[in-house]
Amino acid sequence: MKYLHLLWRNLLRRKARTTFTFLSIVVAFFLFGLLMAIRNGFEGGVEIAGQNRLLTMHRMSIIQMLPERYLAQIQGTPGVRLATHLTWFGGIYQDPKNVFAQMAVEPDAMLRLYPEFILPADQRQRWLLTRTGAIAGRKLAARFGWRIGDRIPIQPTFWRVRDGKPDTFEFELVGIYRGATPDVDETQFFFRHDYLMERVGKPGLVGWYGVQVEDPARADEVARAIDRQFANSPAETKTATEKALIQSFANQVGDTGTMLTAISAIVFFVILLIAANTMAQAVRERTNELGVLKSLGFTDRGVMGLVLGEALLLSGTAGLTGLALVLLAVPVLAKLVEAFLPVFYVPARALVLGTGLAALLGLASGGVPAWVAQRLPIVEALRRR
Amino acid sequence: MTAAVVEVRDVHKVYRRGAERVDVLKGIDLDVPAGEFLALMGPSGSGKTTLLNLIGGLDTPTSGRVIVAGRDLTHASSRELARWRAEHVGFVFQSYNLLPVLTAARNVELPLLLTRLSHAERRRHVEAALALVGLADRANHYPAQLSGGQEQRVGIARAIVTDPTLLLCDEPTGDLDRETAGEILDLLGELNARYGKTIVMVTHDPLAAARAGRVLHVDKGVLVAARAA
Numbered sequence: 001m002k003y004l005h006l007l008w009r010n011l012l013r014r015k016a017r018t019t020f021t022f023l024s025i026v027v028a029f030f031l032f033g034l035l036m037a038i039r040n041g042f043e044g045g046v047e048i049a050g051q052n053r054l055l056t057m058h059r060m061s062i063i064q065m066l067p068e069r070y071l072a073q074i075q076g077t078p079g080v081r082l083a084t085h086l087t088w089f090g091g092i093y094q095d096p097k098n099v100f101a102q103m104a105v106e107p108d109a110m111l112r113l114y115p116e117f118i119l120p121a122d123q124r125q126r127w128l129l130t131r132t133g134a135i136a137g138r139k140l141a142a143r144f145g146w147r148i149g150d151r152i153p154i155q156p157t158f159w160r161v162r163d164g165k166p167d168t169f170e171f172e173l174v175g176i177y178r179g180a181t182p183d184v185d186e187t188q189f190f191f192r193h194d195y196l197m198e199r200v201g202k203p204g205l206v207g208w209y210g211v212q213v214e215d216p217a218r219a220d221e222v223a224r225a226i227d228r229q230f231a232n233s234p235a236e237t238k239t240a241t242e243k244a245l246i247q248s249f250a251n252q253v254g255d256t257g258t259m260l261t262a263i264s265a266i267v268f269f270v271i272l273l274i275a276a277n278t279m280a281q282a283v284r285e286r287t288n289e290l291g292v293l294k295s296l297g298f299t300d301r302g303v304m305g306l307v308l309g310e311a312l313l314l315s316g317t318a319g320l321t322g323l324a325l326v327l328l329a330v331p332v333l334a335k336l337v338e339a340f341l342p343v344f345y346v347p348a349r350a351l352v353l354g355t356g357l358a359a360l361l362g363l364a365s366g367g368v369p370a371w372v373a374q375r376l377p378i379v380e381a382l383r384r385r
Numbered sequence: 386m387t388a389a390v391v392e393v394r395d396v397h398k399v400y401r402r403g404a405e406r407v408d409v410l411k412g413i414d415l416d417v418p419a420g421e422f423l424a425l426m427g428p429s430g431s432g433k434t435t436l437l438n439l440i441g442g443l444d445t446p447t448s449g450r451v452i453v454a455g456r457d458l459t460h461a462s463s464r465e466l467a468r469w470r471a472e473h474v475g476f477v478f479q480s481y482n483l484l485p486v487l488t489a490a491r492n493v494e495l496p497l498l499l500t501r502l503s504h505a506e507r508r509r510h511v512e513a514a515l516a517l518v519g520l521a522d523r524a525n526h527y528p529a530q531l532s533g534g535q536e537q538r539v540g541i542a543r544a545i546v547t548d549p550t551l552l553l554c555d556e557p558t559g560d561l562d563r564e565t566a567g568e569i570l571d572l573l574g575e576l577n578a579r580y581g582k583t584i585v586m587v588t589h590d591p592l593a594a595a596r597a598g599r600v601l602h603v604d605k606g607v608l609v610a611a612r613a614a
Binding site: 002003005006009010012013288289292293294295296297298299300301302378379382 | 438441443444463464467468470471472476478482484485486487491495496498499504543
């Protein structure tokens with residue numbers, strides 16, 4: 001600590017140069033944090049996907065519907081503990097720009113299958129008793145200012161209403177769920193499947209099935225058993241673990257993880273060049289002073305430590321500032337992007353990785369200049385001006 | 386007889402510039418007793434600064450022996466020399482060589498950072514050293530806010546703050562006007578006379594050399610003449 005003043009004063013020697021380098025590093029770490037939040041948003045679903053959950057969908061595509069009667073057969077498959085169905089609604093709330101997921105479900109089974117959606121007991125009970133009842137995630141409710149008891153009209157887009165009433169579905173908000181972890185999507189809207197079927201004339205169709213297996217180690221075996229039952233039928237199924245399917249959806253967008261890692265790597269490489277140039281210039285300009293320090297009794301390693309310390313101080317303070325700024329900015333940005341990235345936050349592991357990268361940047365940018373400073377012969381250094 | 390703080394025995398120093406061999410020092414023998422104020426005079430390139438550097442452990446001889454404060458510096462490692470310098474030698478440079486980003490007090494504190502002294506102890510030592518050179522009221526000034534004479538006083542305070550065995554001064558008045566040079570030489574004289582500091586000073590200036598107790602002339606790498614004051 002007693003050298004901190006010396007390191008700090010040396011950094012401030014060329015204020016403009018240090019400021020620009022500092023800002024470059026701040027921006028790099030801000031971008032890094034942002035990219036990690038985006039990556040987490042894309043992959044968050046994969047991370048939280050239950051290891052013991054399967055997803056059974058139409059063999060052709062998830063947008064093709066399956067018969068509701070499959071539920072009993074799936075439920076009866078050996079190794080299956082629980083099964084339920086979910087159906088995409090795809091309606092419009094007030095404005096087509098208000099995009100959010102709406103799904104018709106069996107309330108009790110859905111909440112048992114997805115325990116990461118936390119709903120207070122009284123709200124759960126009310127949902128079970130209210131045919132037009134719906135629940136919304138905490139972020140979604142906050143986005144539209146919904147409160148429990150509100151009537152929420154949603155216009156269907158592809159479902160044809162056959163009960164002679166106006167097309168609009170009017171739901172009563174009976175519950176607001178929160179996620180058990182920050183990765184859980186809190187922007188979804190669930191309502192009762194029986195209400196949907198009642199209004200569309202009971203076609204007996206569902207979107208896909210969620211299945212809980214008794215033993216995660218036998219998940220693949222159970223998936224094959226489910227699909228075998230519907231082979232050669234008009235609606236063949238494809239069953240896989242939730243994790244594998246969500247990963248394959250994420251991959252359809254592109255290998256986001258690799259893309260974002262590549263962008264981060266390029267940004268850091270450029271910043272490394274900038275920071276290394278700053279440190280190299282700083283050492284070149286101070287050759288005489290390094291000689292003076294050595295003449296006073298600073299060892300070669302001591303001088304090397306001072307140069308490395310300076311680089312670490314610069315990259316450390318700038319890197320942590322960038323990470324702190326992104327932590328402040330992400331909650332604001334999350335509101336802007338929640339329709340597309342419902343889970344948007346900087347994960348703790350990204351902060352740890354960022355801190356490590358800041359240290360690595362310091363060592364890498366200061367390494368060569370520090371080595372040069374260490375090897376500097378005193379007499380030669382003192383001669384330089 | 387007072388024991389020699391500096392013993393230089395048949396010291397040679399050779400530099401190579403490409404294929405060219407430059408014999409800077411050619412068999413120097415020198416004893417500097419404790420408490421002496423010695424001036425080394427000679428033309429540019431005579432080897433006097435090289436001799437000072439060898440005595441101060443900034444460089445090592447090609448052959449011969451340099452023993453200072455009882456320590457043979459000839460074969461010491463770079464690390465050992467650094468530690469030895471921190472304890473035994475204070476340097477005063479022609480161009481003061483203060484760090485421009487540090488205040489006078491922080492410049493004087495630099496050698497103390499290598500000790501185990503606490504912050505408060507370091508501050509007390511710095512205050513005492515600055516008071517000794519008459520700059521107690523300039524402690525928080527940066528080098529750019531000081532005159533040349535004041536900068537050199539700070540340089541001297543930095544050299545004595547660890548109470549070293551030996552003060553090595555390389556043209557300490559070379560960048561100063563006559564009057565200020567006189568003040569600096571008065572200060573060095575006082576450090577020698579009152580505090581018993583052993584001083585070896587390299588200078589071109591005969592008036593500066595006249596303040597020393599003994600003057601030695603170096604020419605073309607050998608000691609050619611001596612005058613006792």
